[in-house]
Amino acid sequence: MxxxxxxxxxxxxxxxxxxxxxxxxxxxxxxxxxxxxxxxxxxxxxxxxxxxKDMNELGLTMVDEGGLTLRQMMRKGRQRAEAGGSVIRISVDTFMEVMESNPNVFRILLHERSGTSAAFRAAVEREIEHFISELAHYTEAHANRHPVLARAQAEALVTLVFNAGASALDLKRSDRKQLADQLVLHLRMVATGAEALQQKMEQKMGS
Amino acid sequence: MxxxxxxxxxxxxxxxxxxxxxxxxxxxxxxxxxxxxxxxxxxxxxxxxxxxKDMNELGLTMVDEGGLTLRQMMRKGRQRAEAGGSVIRISVDTFMEVMESNPNVFRILLHERSGTSAAFRAAVEREIEHFISELAHYTEAHANRHPVLARAQAEALVTLVFNAGASALDLKRSDRKQLADQLVLHLRMVATGAEALQQKMEQKMGS
DNA sequence: TAAATTAGCTTACACATGTACTCTGAAACG
DNA sequence: CGTTTCAGAGTACATGTGTAAGCTAATTTA
Missing domain, CATH: 1.10.10.60 (Homeodomain-like)
Incomplete structure (x- = not known):
């Protein structure tokens, strides 16, 4: 060059x-x-x-970089999960950690997700959709979850995680720790519920 | 006057x-x-x-009116629930209905919740906190849920509902219907999960 | 090396904003 | 009835904005 x-x-x-x-x-x-x-x-x-061309174009570039960060985060989470331990705990910790070292990347994602520019919203939603489908696929494979349930479970999980992220951004470290624990409980509820719903479903199919 | x-x-x-x-x-x-x-x-x-005094004061007034709408919505939901039927379904339908007839009230709540003014965020959060504690109380009483679990369950439910609301605002009616069904499934997962976790907890305590 | 390209600068303009100051007419008050 | 209060209007100003037009100096190209 x-x-x-x-x-x-x-x-x-x-x-x-x-x-x-x-x-x-x-x-x-x-x-x-x-x-x-x-x-x-x-x-x-x-x-x-x-x-x-204008500020809009700059913003979309920034959202793209946010998507990159998100994907790096997923990779890091998967690697850690392979070593064993609670997948939920590992995911939450990884999320909080990555968010802490790139607060402004998350700021633009979390804020523009519900912002006023349709282009921005679409761009952010696209990145989050990646996240969801990847997670659904993972759950389908590792927890042997029915595709429809896996998808719904992933949606709920991601919603809860990102929402907690938005709240965590402006908290001091100690409060953030507490929020992370809260989030873990929420996620466990969803995971446990998905498991229970699946068993109910299988019973019905079997009878 | x-x-x-x-x-x-x-x-x-x-x-x-x-x-x-x-x-x-x-x-x-x-x-x-x-x-x-x-x-x-x-x-x-x-x-x-x-x-x-300034635009800020106007905005806070609007958020207060939003809180009013929220409380009216709760009352309406409770009334309908008394008549029997799935509480989750009734709640979601009521939410979607009220939102549809006051879109801009929800816009300011949902947007300023993650906005840039600390005063606004606090005001919105205060209104949502009402919602959560009311719901937790309800679950504690009607589903005989342990207080800590009831609280966590309510937090997760409200997060999911408001998030879905933010997405629903800009959708056409048919897509909104689909989103409502999705939301119902998410909420069922949380409710089922909370129930299962509670049973697990009680078993441990009993042994 | 001569010509073409171009990143960045300077100047300039039209426009929207928040708000200070002052005035006015009508309602409220004593 | 005379005085006071005050909601609303008008004028004015300093400040910040996006961006058009044209220039310059250095890199790239032929």
Missing amino acids: GVRAQQKEKTRRALVDAAFNQLSAERSFSSLSLREVAREAGIAPTSFYRHF | GVRAQQKEKTRRALVDAAFNQLSAERSFSSLSLREVAREAGIAPTSFYRHF
């Missing part, structure tokens, strides 16, 4: 990072202005357009 | 209604400007201050 393209990539990165850095509990992506981001990245406002 | 106070109340109402009416899938409260709201209400921008 030429010197020129290299510098361009660097500036683009600076823009994305600037945007991520401006996110916080009291600052959402949609409240950022093009000029603010450019300022933080150290370039002139009008130079922004050399990299993105 | 004097003519004067009456007129003032009317204008105040016009402001609140104007704000509610401007909400939509692509327009959140925080994206509304004071001037827009005043315009829609038919008063001069500067007259806004005769009624609210």
Whole structure:
């Protein structure tokens, strides 16, 4: 890659990072202005357009990076689960850990999921759908769960996890620990319920 | 009440209604400007201050009204449940129905729940907390559930319901019906799981 | 090496915003 | 009836915004 393209990539990165850095509990992506981001990245406002058509395009790029983080998280969780132990506990711990070291990545995902831009919502939903189907597949295989139930179970689990994540983002560490324990109980309820419903179903089919 | 106070109340109402009416899938409260709201209400921008200190105060008023709607919904649900039938089904149907006739009330609750204003988040959370404790109490009494489990069950149920609500808001009627069925299954999983966990718990205590 | 490309800058403009200040007419009060 | 109160309007201003147009200097290309 030429010197020129290299510098361009660097500036683009600076823009994305600037945007991520401006996110916080009291600052959402949609409240950022093009000029603010450019300022933080150290370039002139009008130079922004050399990299993105508008703020929307920047945002979608950020959501994509969020999807990447999500997939890395899944991989990490699977690896840990292979070593044995409670899958639920491991998943929750992994989630909290990854979230803690990438708070702003989760901020944009969790916030824009219920945001006002249809494009954003769709992009986030697509990433979460990955998550769900992967989890459903896993449950189907490892717990021998009926596909329909596995899907529903995965949906419920993911909803609970992401919701807890949204709450956890703004908590201090000790409260977060408590919230994680709460979440584990919620997830156990769903998993146990799915198991029970499946047995009931099989009884009916057998009789 | 004097003519004067009456007129003032009317204008105040016009402001609140104007704000509610401007909400939509692509327009959140925080994206509304004071001037827009005043315009829609038919008063001069500067007259806004005769009624609210700032937009924040208007928003909190709207959240309070949302809480009212929530409590009316609970009452309606309880009434219907008394007549018998699946509590879960009745609750979901009631929720969807009330939401459908007050979409913008739910919009502000669901959106500002994960919004950027701490005051808003706290206000919404307070209303939802009502919901949870009421539901926990109900389950404790009617299903004879252990308090800790009842609480956790209620938390999970409410999370799932509100999350489904957020998704349902922007769907057409047929898709909403499907989402409601999905939600019912999720809730059944939680309820069944809570029941099973309780039995397991009681066995342990008994041995 | 000469020509073409382009990332980033400067300047400029039209527009929307929140709100301070002042005025007015009608209702409320004594 | 005379005085006070006050909801609402009008004017004005400082500030932030997105983005169009054109320039420059350095890299890339032929």
